Amino acid sequence: MIEVEGLTKTYGEKVAVQDLSFVARTGRVTGLLGPNGAGKSTTMRMILGLHRATSGSALVDGRAFVDSPAPMTAVGAMLDAHAVHPGRTARNYLDALAATHHLPARRVDEVLELTGMTEPSRRRVGTFSLGMVQRLGIAAALLGSPHTLVLDEPVNGLDPDGVHWVRELVRSLAAAGTTVLLSSHLMSEMAQTADDVVVLGRGRLVAAGAIADVVAAATASSVRVRLATESPAEPLTAAVTAAGGTTSATGDALVVTGLDSEQIGHLAARTGSVLAELTPQSASLEDAFFELTKDSIEYTTGGTTS
Template sequence: MITAEGLTKRFGDKTAVQDVSFTVKPGSVTGFLGPNGAGKSTTMRMIVGLDRPTSGRATVAGREYRRLRAPLTEVGVLLDAKAVHTGRTARNHLRAMAATHGIPSTRVDEVIDLAGIGSVSRKRAGGFSLGMGQRLGIASALLGDPHTLILDEPVNGLDPEGVRWVRQFVRHAASEGRTVLLSSHLMSEMAQTADHVIVMGRGQVLADAPLEELVRAWTVNTVRVRTPRAADLAAAVGGPSVEIVSTAPDLLDIVGLPAARIGDLAADRGIPLHELTPTTGSLEEAYMALTGDSVEYRTKEIS
């Protein structure tokens, strides 16, 4: 379990993280989301002792990271895949890490195979592509077979097969009872991977909830209806709590009524329906609604 209690981090006059508290429980994948500059990476760095909190405390399994006797065997961390001696081969990099904890060389071979870097394991890390560098970083995080995984943007630069592998791996790790904290900017991938979501914005926690609960709270469900009698159907379903948008002469998007009720009303009046499609909100929509006022670096919309 990872616990953050009132974490605050200031760099001079800038407050990067302010009074952040949350718990990451074992047995599920917790997604860690937020715009650039939201404080996610700083929070992760404080959890593993790379940044000292201005105030507050972070623990893993009840202890501060610096108090862990064998960190690699308890917490697997990927924060910067480029943090590798560029002159070392991937195998030698992992062997050097293993030597600090008495981890056998057979485990080095295991994580090389697991991460899919066997074909480049004897090549210098400085020549790795972004994707191969990420795979080496993941192998490093897995080296001690830790109970807790903290992975910052692990799918960055990976091809579709690699992205799928990371998704399957972290889901499997959670199913074994491990604690998994995973950050990503890929909302579609996070929607398939995470059970629980923590969203940060401008250094503060904006939401901390199960993924499905967060999506329900921050999105609206729409029913798309196609009928040659769109005006008649709109009159039949209209009401103070119903929103109707006509996007084409025969097409309505209806908010505020379930699909079954719309179908019943249409049947009662003999209105033919050519389409009746309920759509639920997405994690991306919920994320945008949550963080709309917390984006520090905003691009101009294309019109």
């Protein structure tokens, strides 16, 4: 389990992370989300002791990671997959890690096979594609069969098969009792991978909890309503408004927020409105993310040009 309590990091006058607290639980995948500059990588580096916190604490299984007597068995981490000398081979790099951490040599073969890197392992890292470098970084993180896994953008550069592989890998590790903390900018992939999310904005905690709870709290549920051609919209629209709901037109349908399908159905029956469609609309993690971080985006793009 990772426990972050009151974590703050300043660089001069710049506050990168401020009073951040959250828990990444054992046996679950926790996604760390936020716009660029939100403090995700800084937070991961403080958890791993690579950056010293200005104040607060970050504990892994009850202790600071820097105090671990066997670091690679406690935490496997990939923060920068390119942090390998390009002139070394993948196998040589992993062999050195295993030797310096007193890990059995056979474990190198196991992680190479697990990550699909056995065949190219004799090649120099400088010849690798971005996806291959990512796989090597994950292999290194897994080398010590760690109790906790911390991955920063692990699917960056991977093809669809590789993205699916990472998803299945981290979920299977969590199911076996590993604590997994990972970051990603791919909301759709995070929605399929993570159990819980921690959302940051400008270094502060914006939301945390199970994905379904965070999405429900950040977004309003809606229902798509389409009336039969012969049925005017005004009576139902007026009834929805009187009942505390809101409506907006989209194409040939109405989107109703603030009321559920059953309530809308009763109002339609009462007003004599003939329904052709009544479909609940589920908000996505991406919808919730944009709603939660709309005031925390440090870098915004301009409009389109013609």
